[in-house]
Amino acid sequence: MAIRTEELLLNVGPQHPSTHGVFRVIVKLDGEVIKEAIPVMGYLHRGTEKLAENLNYTQIIPYTDRLDYVSAMTNNYVLVNTVEKMMQLEIPEKAQFLRLIVMELQRVASHLVWWGTYLLDIGAMSPFLYAFRDREMIINFFNELCGARLTYNYMRVGGVKWDAPEGWIQKIREFVPYMKSKLEEYHTLVSGNEIFLARIKGVGKYDAETAINYGLSGANLRCTGIDYDVRKKDPYCIYDRFEFDVPTHTGGDCYARYLIRMEEISQSLRILEQALEQYPEEGETMGKVPRVLRVPEGELYSSIESPRGEIGCYIISKGKDKPYRLKFKRPSFVNLQILPKLLVGETMTNLITILGGIDIVVGEVDA
């Protein structure tokens, strides 16, 4: 007599400790094995693109902060960069340096959040606290710089809003070697741990063709061996002046993504070192910008490398001070498309591991 089994329909989220925000996956389970996974999103949709049609460009900048709230500086920059390209403005040196320093610090902070929460999902409680201790230092730097800990509203079209306060640069110069030593510690604590490696290796594997077809970007694409980093391939800001490597790996699994992101932290620290050395003490923080920002008619798509992948901003302008259509190409949104494909045949536990490895922020998925 055969055993009668039923498929179990399980709802993971929207309230769940590990879905990184309000995100829901409807999972059809057969025992512990996933037969089908259907992601449902839109719980955090705030209509940013529609709202932007009624706001002038400077007013949209705080909205960009809230897209990928873990990495707000890069969001600010993508909008400001697009507008500047369309208006063909000159940005002063000091502003460029400040932007670069701030964006690389943001990358370190974002990857620390990812690391801490990923390990928390896997079950280790302590790395979360260590990561946040270090991130707290970075957030305090940002607090001194622009008054906010998470949503900075720091960049403006033509430059940055605030100049670095007294001693700020010196503090960051002291932070970089400290963070390097901490990164060593983290590798010692986690990267060799047997249980951790057993959980991560071979999980969520895909090849380069699939990655390209799904339009993945960031560490998700580089884990298959494709060397695509917007900072190198299509340099923006002053990235072409600094030496840094783009880590890639050919594993294609969660372990590869883990290694790449850890290495990215150390490369960011390398860029920071060089930038701090060349930092111009004197200079303007804002270029010559008209009082009312009217972007000439036309359209432009520009993208930068955020910690999650390639974030892009596409503006159609009709010559007014408000965009006619503003579209954000959000990396988490695009990267998440591969989730249903990866989950078929996996266990429930691996759902959390894979979802954490893709590194999404739901604010960005929903915009």
Added chain:
Amino acid sequence: MADLLRNEMTLGNFTIFLLLAVVMLLLVLGFVTYAIYFERKVIGWMQLRIGPNRTGPLGLLQSVADVLKLLLKEDTIPAKADRTLFILAPVITFVPSFAVLVAIPYTNWGYFANMNVGVLYYAALSSISTIGVVLGGWASNNKYALLGGMRSAAQMISYEIPLVISMTGIIMVSGTMNIRDIVLNQDGGFWHWNFIPQIIGFVVFIIAAVSELNRTPFDLPEAESELVAGYHVEYSGFRFAFFMLAEYVYVFAIAALTTAMFLGGWHSPLPFLDFVPGIVWFLLKFSSVVFFLFWLRATMPRVRVDQLMGFGWKVLLPLSLVNIFVSALYIELFLR
């Protein structure tokens, strides 16, 4: 204690036994309260923060506050849950945890029962708690709870076997299942303690014990980030407290058992330190085992379900069998 046990059961003796049991229960409850407090403190220190330090001086009344909160909470039973089983599950989990404490000797004169089958009694009763866990998962009428309950049943059954087999090595070497006699055989210095000749058994025992306790790295049934508390997700208030209580009383029981069987019980590590009372040595060894369990929780990530089962059956079980073989060889070569 021994002479009390030898006398016949009069009303007076019965009352004395009852009172002693109540005292033991209070001691164990006190241990549980402060074990929770110390766990939070120790894990906090390992994570570069201070644990609780507000309620009471140095936060010592934190657990008291927690227990009070749990007592005062609303007692919810989900609408479609199986009421009888729902109410029965925590009880079935807790009672064996307290009942096994009778088999363990604490000092030379401090033991509750001198059973000839002490180890067997312990192993048998501790398995009953698994039924409670499964019942709790089923009776909650919740998919997450059911998954947690199933996982837990699989885990506890798989790790019961290496646990018991690793203890068999000691039984063979000591020649008795009476835990008090096993401790008495470890007299002398620390080189007589069982963990040195039975090192394989010791390692297997510790790993299996952590798994039996459902603690990290084997805390799948309560995997917070996956199943949102697993089998006790629907329990609130005092019923939830029962599950937690059962877990910590088992911590007490396993730590006491480890101390008694592998670490020499109440004997001092060096013969000339005999003047220090046995209870002090027992408590020191016991505390170090408990600290080790807290340390593991702060440091290790969680093992995945299939890897857990693979590890239990394919690594620990063969190792424990190897241990038996080696013990038999040892007996044949050295003790005959």
Added chain:
Amino acid sequence: MSEDNKNQTGTPKPEEVGRGEEAKAQAEGLPRVEEPTSESRPVEENATPAVQVPAPQADQPPVTVNEDESKEAKAKAAAEARAARAAAREAAKKAAEGGDAGGADAPPKAPSPKQPVLDHFVHVLKENLGDAAVLEAWINEKDDHLPCVLLEAGLIAKAAELLNGHPELKLTYLRNLAGSDMESHMEVIYHILRLEDMQEYCIKVKTDRNAPTVPSVTPIWNAADWNEREVYDLLGIDFPGHPNLTRIMMPDDWVGHPLRKDYEPLDPEV
């Protein structure tokens, strides 16, 4: 609308912009005849000139000038600006119809370095999909001389297949898919990339506003999957051929498409 992508007035230098922008603003502060916007905020548009006017008056002769004279001067400047813009638009249109970025009558411009790339691209498309496939082709200078092509809407899926599998073009990476409501029609814009040398192309398709439909490219580039769902959800463009065209951001039972210009929100205060 897409013809106006080109630079009409040349690169404005930052110092000059202030003055020129002012004149334009003045002109637009007057009753608007040109761009009918369906935005519900006319108040703000009219407010902008009021903000600007006081600003860079520092170097102009202050209050001593007669009010009427200054008004006349401003009106003249406004008229000149309008004429200049109209003329530029004419020139641009002519240049566009020529299909060449470096039109002879238009303000003298060097041919774009990416012109041969664009020509080759158009050639490949026309060769395989017919001459009527490519409606327009131009270079978007500001966007690093991006070759842009306006394709016949019904052929986009075939074009995608062609480009994805083309041994030389190898356009396998879909970078961005956006939809836009252009009031007279709807547009879908695709940015595709060749990873080997980072050559990007932009393909646009136009579709009718009343029953917008564009064949789905999801079977070819999976990256388009949720992007098309988002465009469907927010703009109402249908994508036949999509495996699962359902709402993604709005709740499943929502009525209406929020990103459209004529969308009436449930709560008008918002």
